[in-house]
Amino acid sequence: MPSQPPSLEPPQPAEAEKNGPDGGSNDGEDYSIFSAGMRTYLTYQLGFIIILSTLTATAYLPLIPLLSTHFSVSIQAINLTVTAYAICQALSPALFASLADAFGRRPVLLGLIGLYASASLGLTLNQRSFAALLAFRVLQSIGGSSTVPIAYGIVADVAVVSERGKMLGPMLSMCNAISAVGPVSAGAIALRTSGYSWIFLALLIIAVICLLLVGFTLPETARNIVGNGMKPVHGVWRTWWSFFRGKEQLRRSERRADDATEERLQMDGKPAWRPLSAFVSLRILLYPDAAAVLCMVASSYSVYYTFQVAIPVIFDEVYGYNELEIGLAFLPGLAGMTIGGITAGKLVDRNYANTARKCNIDVDRKYGDDLKDFPIENARYRNCLPFLSLEVALVIGYGWVVQSHIHPSVPLIMQFFICAISTLLSHTSSALLVDIFPAMSSSAYASGQITRCTLSAASAAILQPLVDAVGRGWYFTIFALFIGISGLGSVVTSRSKGVQWRQKRQATPHGNVTDAEQIPQQLLTPPADETGDSSNATPKKETLSSGV
Secondary structure, eight states: OOOOOOOSSOOOOGGGGGBOTTSOBSSSOOSOOOOHHHHHHHHHHHHHHTHHHHHHHHTTGGGHHHHHHHTTOOHHHHHHHHHHHHHHHHHHHHHHHHHHHHHOHHHHHHHHHHHHHHHHHHHHHOSSOHHHHHHHHHHHHHHHHTHHHHHHHHHHHHSOGGGTHHHHHHHHHHHHHHHTHHHHHHHHHHHHOSOOHHHHHHHHHHHHHHHHHHHHHOOOOOHHHHTTTTSOOOGGGSOGGGGGSOHHHHHHHHHHHHHHHHHHHHHHOOOSSOGGGGGHHHHHTTSHHHHHHHHHHHHHHHHHHHHHHHHHHHHHHTTOOOHHHHHHHTHHHHHHHHHHHHHHHHHHHHHHHHHHHHTTOOOOTTTOOOOSSSOHHHHHTTTHHHHHHHHHHHHHHHHHHHHTTOOTHHHHHHHHHHHHHHHHHHHHHHHHHHHHSGGGHHHHHHHHHHHHHHHHHHHHHHHHHHHHHHHHHHHHHHHHHHHHHHHHHHHHHHHHHHHHHHHHHHHSTTTOOOOOOOOOHHHHOOOTTTOSOOGGGSOOTTOOTTTO
């Protein structure tokens, strides 16, 4: 056979040809057998799990002076731990998202939470070593940051495009609401005590709870493993709860599955995941339709991140707040993020329905819609420009309000609306990014993580030098104009060229980054008559897939 040019994405399996462009099914099967109740449970379970990413960051920043004193190092040295955390936050999701797309959500998520829990235990016990503090923070970042793209992947696995907002909005809002306690708690610690260990102990307890929730109740949802949820699985892909049933039958089936695994690997000689798969997220950055969306993903998130860095300095230097008051000053922005997430979820679904109605397309909430010719870019970015314009105006006004030393209630109120709008735009563009790469949803979100963390780190790095050079008023004016131009370019380009670029990419042999190489199904599924867990071999809506 003629040789094929090398490609970073794994080969597409034959079974993937059955699926529609949105990841749905073209053979009459439901998109997902997960019931509405189960999707609701997953929404809030995932919202709790991903606080391992956000709460870890928000609880740490107010502790920086305390950690500097405790470990007898400079503030700059402690800031190195923040930088290392941000680097891993940007890069590690690319690796673990590709693993989750290939091997399934459960095993990767369990490993990440276990790593996070181990790092939190190390931080709790570490009392003297700054090197250990840096190393454990890196491990915390790797374990926590990668949970977010996997959560997005699970949403894409179980919800059709027209209804993903119902899951994404509450999921992210719950995460932001819980994370709001981070800076307040840490600020109170820094003000009233000389200890910090209990914060890391609290994170350890949260990690253990997450590990138990995932282990016992989170079903495998990856569509290349369980399809729409009907295909039975065994081993690590099964919930721990299911292992309490039919243990003897389970042992027999696993022995046969192990034999099938060895035989299949000898026949194929191909791994289910290759090291180059980790670069799929980087490759996504190079496609013009993705790059246009990523401009909005990165710029809107950088607004939130820049304010997180600026708030402590502003309320210390301008308004003379103490550590606890500075922690409380984060609350309006975090409340805005919560409201913005809920609003984004509702608008995402409403805009989709309105666009479908305008195009005379019936929304199929059972089997999923064919997005090949559907203007999903127009649907997601519908009415985004007014929000973008308001955000630019608010950020500019915030800078001049602070520079003029106007009463702190004014900037606090503005923080609420600025973070609400930036969250709305960030979640909307992230949903679009997942939509245009349906079968690699986790890897697609990870590409957004790379761009937004990179831009946010750059913004944080130049914030203080620019403020010193031109003042806060002009700094926030320049920053707002950059955000406005980037967002406007993303919206206009995606709505005018997005469909054309997406169709052209999907038509090329190596431009259709669609499926991670599937694990052969017989390696995952023991014979139906011998498995101790055949609960998701039936299409009943009440069934919890993967052995729940």
